[in-house]
Amino acid sequence: MTDKKIQVESLYEEGEQWTQNLGDKTIHAKHMKGKFRNFKWLAIIVWSPFFIGPYLTWNDKQAILFDIDKRQYHLFDITIFPQDIWMLTMVLLFLAILLAAMTTVLGRVFCGYFCFQTIWTDIFTKIEQWIEGTPAQRRKLDKAPMSFNKLKLKLAKHSIWIAIALLSGITWMLYFGVTWTDYFKGDITFTTIAITAAIALGAYVFAGFMREQTCLWICPYARIQGAMVDGQSILPTYDHYRGEQRGRLKRGEFVEGFGDCIDCHQCVAVCPTGVDIRKGQEYGCITCGLCIDACDSVMEKVGKPKGLIRYTSLAEMKFNKPVKALYKRPRLIIYASILLAALSVLTYGILNLAQMDLKVLHDRQPLFVQLSDGSIRNKYELKVMNKTNKVMPISISFSSKIKNLKSKKAFKTVMTPSGNVKSIYVYLTAFESDVGADNDVIFVVKSEQVILEYETSFFTPKSM
Template identity: 40%
Template sequence: MSDSQPNAPQSLYAAQEPIFPRRVSGPFRNLKWVLMAITLGIYYVTPWIRWDRGESLPDQAVLLDLANRRFFFFWIEIWPHEFYFVAGLLVMAGLGLFLFTSALGRVWCGYACPQTVWTDLFILVERWIEGDRNARLRLHRQKKWDVRKLRLRLTKWITWALIAVATGGAWVFYFTDAPTLLVDLFTLNAHPIAYTTIGVLTGTTFFFGGFAREQICIYACPWPRIQAAMMDEDTLTVGYRGWRGEPRKNSAEVKAGAEMGDCVDCMACVNVCPMGIDIRDGQQMECITCALCIDACDDVMAKLGKPRGLIDYMALTDEQREREGKTPKPVWQHVLRPRTILYTVLWSAVGIGLVFALFIRSDLDITVAPVRNPIYVTLSDGTIRNTYEVRIRNMQHDEREFVLSVKGDPAIVLSLEGLEGNVVSVPADEMRLQRLYLVAPPGSAPARDARSEVRIWLEDRESGARSYKDTVFNGRGE
């Protein structure tokens, strides 16, 4: 169907057009360099930070120990039954994303998103090897593959591949002792899952950062479509002061004699944009608010002797006020408003709750599960016995002995299967399953009643720390 037909179906996918961002310098570009160095440094260095955890555990500060279902973060140790800490951190991350988006638009996408960080790194490598924008354009448009083009492309791809391998390799170090795994990887003694993970992450990093780039942000990432719900007319985001810049040079209005605006249509803002968009066309889903167009435009304005800010962080309310000749609101009034304050309060509340839970948590953990089949057993002398499965988790780094006792009706007596007395030994950083019996003599109140409330106490013989679980003792119900 030809383009002249009015009812021609519109394609939902636009073919990728190669984008070669030009190098730019300025405060926002410098901020991106700093954040890229910090985030990459944290990612690559963190698994190698050592932390003394005793003889039975790896001396790694940050470790996702999936084999033993534990998470170590410096002095904090999270066990499976404490997953609410991880859930709380995820909630805080979500609220933080909502907060920053509400205040400053897609600053996460523009400065700290892994896709953005690695894409910036890949573009930096590309610029070092092939040259700045014009040189890369000429190389792209060169149809003939001569020795020079092949050398430049292979050098670039090999460098990208090395970065991608380092990215995948760094990720697997978070899941086991990093020095040990490094040796195993080079001696081919590592688990196949480690090699598979490195391979997958190497391939995705190489493709996403080198070739897909803006396509991931536009088509694969859902956040551009969600962000609008987090923003309002007071959100600060990158915008163009069209009332100051228009009409542009060579426009029909200027040719007709109108006074030209500040925009000289130099295309500097477009040439530095990693998404290849023109911010002068208004707010667009593709814009990641990286602010590189601000640096480029401010540089041109400085050369022309005109004030900066033709492209700047601004809100829709600022546009309306400036068009009316009023002074825009100060930045703090955009940042401190009911929506952002609400997000901050919720974020802080979750954080304070997690810190409070971290300080009051016990190093002892006990679970008591009654055996329901049968709910009780009548012994030959008429004694009623209930059976329980008790799980004792020793969260200390040395073996401990724990004393079990029962609190309730004095007639109820506690005993442990396979042990004499009521003392259980649990190895360091392990959980022990112990069968426990509660018995009530014939004729006693617990034996006659259908249900009696009891409390199972657990005490660390060394530290004196105690913990308990409430359960029930089932009798005949006479």
Template identity: 40%
Template sequence: MDQQSKKSLGREGQPITVQPARQGAATRGNPRNRIYVRKTDGVWSQLRRRMGWVMMGLFLLLPWLPWGDRQAVLFDLAQRKFYVFGLTIWPQDLILLALLFMIAAFALFFFTTFLGRVWCGYMCPQSVWTFIYIWFEEKIEGPRNKRMKLDQAPWDWNKLWRKTAKHSAWILIALVTALTFLSYFYPSRELYLDFFTGQAPGVIYFWALFFTFCTYGNAGWMREIMCLHMCPYARFQSAMFDSDTFIVGYDTKRGETRGPRGRKQDPKAMGLGDCIDCSLCVQVCPTGIDIRNGLQYECINCGACIDTCDDVMAKMGYDKGLISYTTERQLAGGESKVARPKLLGYGVVLGVMVLGFIYTLLTLAPVQIDVLRDRNQLYRETRDGLVENVYTLRLLNKTDQDQQFNLSVTGLPEYRWSGDQTVRVAAGEVYTLPISVAVDPFHLKKPMTEIIFELNSVDGQLQSQTESRFISSM
């Protein structure tokens, strides 16, 4: 708490007189009704900060991790190759991306049904960057009451340098964020060198300025507006909630009727509940809601109101938990059910998706052969009386080294191959090779024969095969 709150709670036997400043009060120089978030500390606030710094650290450091002669994580759009440590993902492997989207969707369903909007409060980039911006705002402009006075004060040197320092820090964070994001698509060492020496392509400067503007606007100015009015998650989350979903809840039976009192006064004798109506829970809320009004879609489950209420309850000598992570069923006096059909269903589907992703990842082939038949003519007879089929082979080398391959076909007793049977395919190349296979009709027992084209590297370490058909008659 700030000094104002400490003074209000610091006198034994004196009534609590803390009154919240109006959250929606428009202030000078602000185009919207500003929410001044009060700093709070506690278990959930510390957990949120640590998770935010961990996520921020991973985001900043991943592009700088080396992996051989390149960075560990690089999405090379120009070459259509995605590098994730030792894994190279090609456009042909985009089923992995589809599986990732499906896993993300069912993970969202599962965790929202179980823990409510916890993603928004602890891991959403909008929340993480907003809290980082608020942290700088507190360090430069001071706690909540000082920030309010500063915004209402006329412009002078103190206000000018503080506002300039704050927005400079915000813009610097936004620029670092933009360049870090671009580092996932453009080699990081080249990016920073080219960017600050004026050698980067124009498209880099455009996207750097665009993402800088978006980060600065979203985390510095938009803040809760993004959560309340622009993020679709806030709107459809109610479809995943049920009576056993863990939410931030206020115990109405215990807290009502609200009212100020001294520490040594008996609230029951005064006809009051445990809530002293200090409204600190409103002042620490990043979306400016009053959790005492019940479950609201604006709540992002960050737990800030839990920490500040527990602190007030401890100072008053009451039990903690007036505001807590709970369920609607528990607030109504029932017992929550964790293992329920909807949650189990989401969990099973999520588990299947994760296993499918792992299996697909482990079975990715480093080389691949595709076969296209000549559609203009199914087969033809050669001058030698042989039946000939024409194919186009597409050889994909997904490795980081050039490879030499031998080609063959199985399923035919004797055949004549026209075209190269030993080819060299560069790293990352899709090599197209037209060939024909001819067979003596004496050896063909059926009008259509199942065959297999095989691709083997000269060193014998890489191989791939695909099925096709050899047609000899209609």
């Protein structure tokens, strides 16, 4: 036991103590191995498709492409046009409710593992560690006067940071049809340059300098999470009953009344936002679990049970009540219902994306025209939307119970351009005496694979 106490003595020098860093100093969090740290690195896989997506091809074309000029959005074999943008509402609703449900169950687990700010900050700080050393070495370097060695280390670090930031900005623009060749040749617009620079600058400043301050002061999620969690939410929690009264571990000395916490501050040293979990839940906690890794490591060294800091709920910790099953929590039932509804509508929309859309507009000024022979003429505008990637030939016809209803011109095959609306004007004439109570007209538009119908009316003086 004494040897284990000796191993822990050096830990006291590595931790810093504060309630919460409000931006007056830079947090140099310690990187400690553990299952939650490993899981954080694995979570980077969630964002790896961001850098891979622009290079994927499908049917000899870019698989994921947001073509703003043509107002087409390609996702592998699916092409979405502005008319179908309502599905974006379902996607946003699904993601928002999913985030609320995750927070209710596991707190800010999204922030701790999957948020782009967290992942980019992890990458930036890892690079900082490779170049400048341990947290203690980095703090010493920051305080040291400028020298050739300091300048060399800082330039190396910031060069890599800027490269990653620029890669992030350029990768984003690749999704919108910009290519690397365009950048190298300078064949890019001012808008492209501005967006690329804005994203790169954001990544560089937020992940490199602001870090946890971005979560504390810019992201609104930190402020509203308190309305989402409850007594059943699973969060990193310090076992106050087991840990207190805390006291430093000394060689060969046992103090009666001390708890298991040896006050080494390792839980604070590894926290990326500078939170002391022993002071209770704070809005700065991003539920990453790194404090659990640190505490378990120390407990193992001093020969005490792990779990002094662990994922648990307030109900279990304070009242010794087991966590309720998810299906017994009303809020989660509501969230699950909304998620299922949004996902169902989205799935239906994707599976029923038509290759063609038809809308018929009846001329309103005037509704009809009386010709010299006494017949009545109505004007219609057929708007045919081609939602495919190639020119689509279509045929047009109509049906009605109106006797002797005729078209001014014979219908011919019409070519509709890809991704565009083709307006086709149709003039129908009939004598008022031939128009009965049923004055409906049904236009039929056919392509090789799609048949669409649209019902409208034929107006005469007596129908007014």
